[in-house]
Amino acid sequence: MQSKKSSSRNKGITLKNITESKGFTAFTSVLLAIFLGLIFGFIVMAFAGPQNVFKGFSYILLGGFGRFGDVLYFATPILMTGLSVGLAFRMGLFNIGASGQYTMGMFFALYVGFMWDLPPEIHWIAAIIAGMVGGMLWGFIPGIFKAFLNVNEVITTIMFNYIGMYLVDMLIQGNLVLYLSSNARTNYLPRTVQLPSLGIMGSNVNVGIIMAVIIGIILFIVLEKTTFGYELKATGFNKHASNYAGMKGKTNIILTMVIAGGLAGLGGAFAILAPSAIAGSSMTYEPINIIAVNGFNGIAVALLGSANPIGIIFSATFISFIQRGGTLANLVGYKPEIIDVVIAVIIYFSAFAMIMNSGIGRFIKKYIIKKPHTNILLEDLEAVEEEIEVQNKEAE
Amino acid sequence: MENYIVEMLNITKEFPGIIANDNITLNLKKGEVHALLGENGAGKSTLVSVLFGLYQAEKGEIKKNGKEVKINNPNDANDLGIGMVHQHFKLVEIFTVLENIILGVEPNTLGFLQKTDARKKVMELSGKYGLKINPDALIEEISIGMQQRAEILKMLYRENEILIFDEPTAVLTPQEIKELLKIMRDLAQEGKSVLFITHKLNEIIEVADRCTVLRKGKYIGTVDIKDTTKEELSRMMVGRDISFNIEKKLTEVKEVVLSVKNVTVPSKLHKNNAVKNISFDVRGGEIVCLAGIDGNGQTEFISALTGLEKVSSGTIILGGKDITKSSIRKRSVSGMSHIPEDRHKHGLILDYSLEENLVLQRYWQPEFQNKGFIRFHAVRNYAECLIKKYDVRSGQGPITMARSMSGGNQQKAIIAREIDKDHEVLVAVQPTRGLDVGAVEYIHKQLISRRDCGKGVLLVSLELDEVMNVSDRILVMYEGEIVGELDPKKTTVQELGLYMSGAKRNTVKEIDNAE
DSSP states (O other): OOHHHHHHHHHHHHHHHHHHHHHHHHHHHHHHHHHHHHHHHHHHHHHHHHHGGOOOOHHHHHHHTTHHHHHHHHHHHHHHHHHHHHHHHTTTTTOTTEEEEEEHHOOOHHHHHHHHHOHHHHHHHHHHHHHHHHHHHHHHHHHHHHHHHHOOOHHHHHHHHHHHHHHHHHHHHTOTTTTTTTTTOOOOOGGGOOOOOOOOTTTOOOOHHHHHHHHHHHHHHHHHHHHHHHHHHHHHHHHHHHHHHTHHHHHHHHHHHHHHHHHHHHHHHHTTTTOOOTTTTTOOOOOOOOOOOOHHHHHHHHTTTTHHHHHHHHHHHHHHHHHHHHHGGGGGGOOOOOOOHHHHHHHHHHHHHHHHHHHHHIIIIIIOOOOOHHHHHHHHHHHHHHEEEHHHHHOO | OEEEEEEEEEEEEEEEEEEEEEEEEEEETTTOOOEEEETTTTSSHHHHHHTTTSSOOSSSEEEEEEEEEEOOSHHHHHHEEEEEEEEEEEOOTTSSSHHHHHTOOOOEETTOOHHHHHHHHHHHHHHTTOOOOOOTTTTTGSOOOHHHHHHHHHHHHOOOOOEEEESGGGGOHHHEEEEEHHHHHHHHHOOOEEEEESSOOHHHHHOOOOEEEEETTTEEEEEGGOOOOHHHHHHHHSSOOOOOOOOOOOOOOOOEEEEEEEEEEEEESSSSEEEEEEEEETTTTTTTEEEEEETTSSHHHHHHTTSSSOEEEEEETTTTTTTOOOOOOHHHHHTEEEEEEEEIIIIITTSSBBHHHHHTTTTTSOOOOOOOOEEEHHHEEEEHHHHHHOOOOOOGGGGGGGGGHHHHHHHHHHHHHHHSSSSSSSESSSSTTTTOOOOOOOOHHHHHHHTTTEEEEEEOOHHHHHHHHHHHEEEEEEEEEEEEOOOOOTTTHHHHHHHHTTTTOOHHHHHHHHH
């Protein structure tokens, strides 16, 4: 009995062991979630068109390898919106407004790109920063509402998705420099505003992905190593205790929403400023009253990445990978809509399984493996262990 | 051979590494109050959890009315008429009292709630047993005392005949305890059987018919209360003699460190003020105790004093500085340490490790951060130092999750953090709530050591023993006012009780001066 206890103690005695085991569980649960998502996606695909299901599904699974540049290119915006949602989530805020912030980011970037006359070396940088500012503004307002009026951020950010989208559509349509009404889209951006390409043939992949990954790593460091991260996580875990400890809850809420908005805004800027592989063209924005789907994909990315910036880098890449592969399934007769459904099933089921995982895990531990798991019991165990220790000491 | 309503025979319950219950037998008669006595970790909670179906024993059997029964989950227990008030209440915070009471047995017609009858029944029970509640108040807004009354009503509403109370008095005032004990007696007289888990000897002597004592998972014995004494019970429980007296040196009282003048605090529950124009001073080297029945404005006052809520008028002066409108951080820096009432809600971030919790008030100081980056090495060293100095025990030292620590050690961690930080005044709100004898002794020693260091201590307590033994001066709060200032050496528990219930009051000097 004694040896059992001490061995379990020794196992958990170093910080390294703990983080490793924790990371390990998180990693395995993500893999399991993805696996479940893939199975479900496969079932849906088999229903849609049984004759080519294996071929089609292998495109989804493996097609991304052939177009890895594009995988990274399409991962960039959802990586940014994923970081946006994930960061707010760590603070205990549910930022559904990444879409609106993303759209605002696009508009600000476009505006600076078209309307400002800057030296070519810094024009694209200014446009990126403008995009970030646009997103920040759209995170700041719900943040203010939450901090000072205690309005639920889910509601305000959803509404700001619509406000942002209609506002941007209106402003673009009203601007003759930006808008090409004959094509119902924005004009082609000048080359100097487009992000430098990474030069992979036939792909639009650009420096945006590098910046996004660096931002993800910076966020990780901020969360894990700084006092701001300490406060942010503390507030997310227990806002009463963080208030008791004198942390400025309101300031932190606003700051977090501003940063989250800025991240999504950067995503919008990276997306719209991306260079086009076709010479003389660029990305364009079509003001057709549709909310940017990349914002919502950010929620799935964040969930799949466990709201951890490093996890989000990988989950964004994975989701982009599946999406790229999916487009190839067209070759064996699957309609794009069906492929979208299959991919959506994979992504959302994975994210859903991620949530369920923790729930199921708890359920299994509580009801199937009859192990001590309630707080009352832990207290008892602790206390008994303490007593044993005291006895041992006395015996010595 | 007597007839027992419940027999737990030779119960053995093991958890990996320890035997929580080792061959324990407990027999409950119909119509008796049976106390289950033992220190924290003695296996009381485990034993009743077995009875309530939360755990299954490896060995032993449970009989009801002589017939063996299997209790696999709390629903089985409920079907057998076994009800339980848990130490940590199982209430839905955002539901009303009434909704919580009927939860799970909602009276309905075709799925539509029928609350009228339920309300009538609840109010009848409430009146009958003197369990004052407001059926329409939300749980999150009412005092702990009322939450407990809701829990008891929940059991009575289900017409349980075996009632388990898991340390019910830990959160109550003397008068409430008295009422509760009377309720227990009444319940027993009506033929219900009460199993009463506690480590408070006075209550056992007062209310119980018999008492079963556990120590370190083992069965020590069952005694008739009329044949035993408090001293004997404590010896059975702890295994050694313990002293009930607290040693206190005489110290010199120094200058005023905290001065509260005409403070009024609005209530969140009703339109009246929760705290009405109160004034007092705390000097260095004394322990001032704010006594009173739960819900008489202490919580609101402490919230205002520590900056969690705003005052509507009055001033608070700490070490000569007006801190009435200061932020919580500013108050903390100016010399206020605060041991909060609810250690899970305010005192700790349960998902943070012990070391992260130990720097909760200080992480921003240059010692622990450099340009916004936390100096983890310094944090670790500091945590290890505090853990050693204040004897905080945990499974894995500094990296233990606060959630997995025992209640006593969580409280020790908070105390270590608050005492070790620079302070002039220590505000301690019910610091010993729910803790066992050993931990209580430790915490009292720490409070007294603060006093002996010349710091001011403001202690808010609902426990009469604590009020009488620890404090140097007692201020009694009743309905938001200070109704009396007493010297614990010159007063009696009875007199204190009269003040606390509002039956008696005297004028406090400071109030005169201020007005």
